[in-house]
Amino acid sequence: MERIPILQMGEFLMVTIQVDMHDKLAMSLQDDLTERISRKNAKGVLIDISSLEMVDSFIGRMLSNIAAMSSVLDARTVVVGMQPAVAITLVELGLSLKGVRTALNIERGMALLQSIRSSQQQVEDSPIEQPYA
Amino acid sequence: MNSPTPEIVPIRSESDVVIVRQNVRKWSISVGFSLVDQTKIVTAASELARNTLIHGGGGELKSFLLQEGNRKGLCLIFDDQGPGIPDIEKALQDGYTTKGGMGLGLGGSKRLSNEFEIKTEVGKGTSIKIIRWKA
Ligand SMILES: Nc1ncnc2c1ncn2[C@@H]1O[C@H](COP(=O)(O)OP(=O)(O)OP(=O)(O)O)[C@@H](O)[C@H]1O
Ligand SMILES: [Mg+2]
Numbered sequence A: 001m002e003r004i005p006i007l008q009m010g011e012f013l014m015v016t017i018q019v020d021m022h023d024k025l026a027m028s029l030q031d032d033l034t035e036r037i038s039r040k041n042a043k044g045v046l047i048d049i050s051s052l053e054m055v056d057s058f059i060g061r062m063l064s065n066i067a068a069m070s071s072v073l074d075a076r077t078v079v080v081g082m083q084p085a086v087a088i089t090l091v092e093l094g095l096s097l098k099g100v101r102t103a104l105n106i107e108r109g110m111a112l113l114q115s116i117r118s119s120q121q122q123v124e125d126s127p128i129e130q131p132y133a
Numbered sequence B: 001m002n003s004p005t006p007e008i009v010p011i012r013s014e015s016d017v018v019i020v021r022q023n024v025r026k027w028s029i030s031v032g033f034s035l036v037d038q039t040k041i042v043t044a045a046s047e048l049a050r051n052t053l054i055h056g057g058g059g060e061l062k063s064f065l066l067q068e069g070n071r072k073g074l075c076l077i078f079d080d081q082g083p084g085i086p087d088i089e090k091a092l093q094d095g096y097t098t099k100g101g102m103g104l105g106l107g108g109s110k111r112l113s114n115e116f117e118i119k120t121e122v123g124k125g126t127s128i129k130i131i132r133w134k135a
Helices: A023-040 A057-072 A084-093 A106-125 B014-031 B035-054 B088-092 B105-111
Strands: A006-009 A012-016 A044-048 A076-080 A101-103 B007-011 B059-068 B071-080 B115-121 B125-133
Touching: A006 A023, A012 A023, A012 A106, A023 A057, A023 B014, A044 A057, A044 A106, A057 A076, A057 A084, A057 B035, A076 A106, A084 B035, A084 B105, A101 A106, B007 B014, B007 B035, B014 B035, B014 B059, B014 B071, B035 B059, B035 B071, B035 B105, B035 B125, B059 B125, B088 B105, B105 B125
Parallel strands: A012 A044, A044 A076, A076 A101
Antiparallel strands: A006 A012, B007 B059, B059 B071, B071 B125, B115 B125
16 A cells, blocks of 8 residues: 655654645554654654645644644654645634644754754753752 | 536545545636635535545535636536435534534635535435635
């Protein structure tokens, strides 16, 4: 069966959606990502949708599900590159990508994941809680 | 005047939903829609095609290119012989779903269209017509 490739870059995973996905392909991406996050102990997922010419309720739900699932597995998800026409249409459709962080492009998305990651590590590294720090 | 014969796309599988999207994109380009308008009607068509497949048990899309004087538009009709919709008002409400979806498809595709019409009969089927005019 057709599958969307998942790349690994250090502790982050990256997916570029380049095809007009049918629903089963979207579902299998969701499953594959969840499995990879837990197997590789990944800390972030970057999903590039700059080639997507449309996001409907099904794909929107897939993005929200990936964000929710990754967050349970202690990883953050950032969706990058949404075309302006797609963003305008999503609002009118009534879809709020709940829990999904977005960034303009891959570089900014990566920077966002890295900054979230380093603030997490600071918390992990501090020996005791410092409520007044 | 409407174009004499509609183009017909069967909706029997998930890949047909993708084919619907591709055809609607092609037709909206031929009408001369802006990119935003193309995206709106393609998204509405994707929602309605999936409803035809999942709730209606399959069916077909008929498309008509419209021309009224200087005005051009695209008319899409989604037909199925499924269970019908008992309460249209309810079905149009955002968040209402009978199959664990998000309940956005119907209300959303109405917002994304200029004209929207549902004909449905319980036990007989559903026909949903949308029109988007070139701005
Ligand atoms: N063609 C149809 N035949 C029968 N029932 C339909 C049809 N289209 C829609 N419905 C009914 O209307 C409800 C609302 O449809 P809508 O598209 O808004 O939401 P959904 O398909 O359940 O979820 P979503 O589209 O957000 O994934 C459906 O759950 C279904 O009960
Ligand atoms: Mg629907």
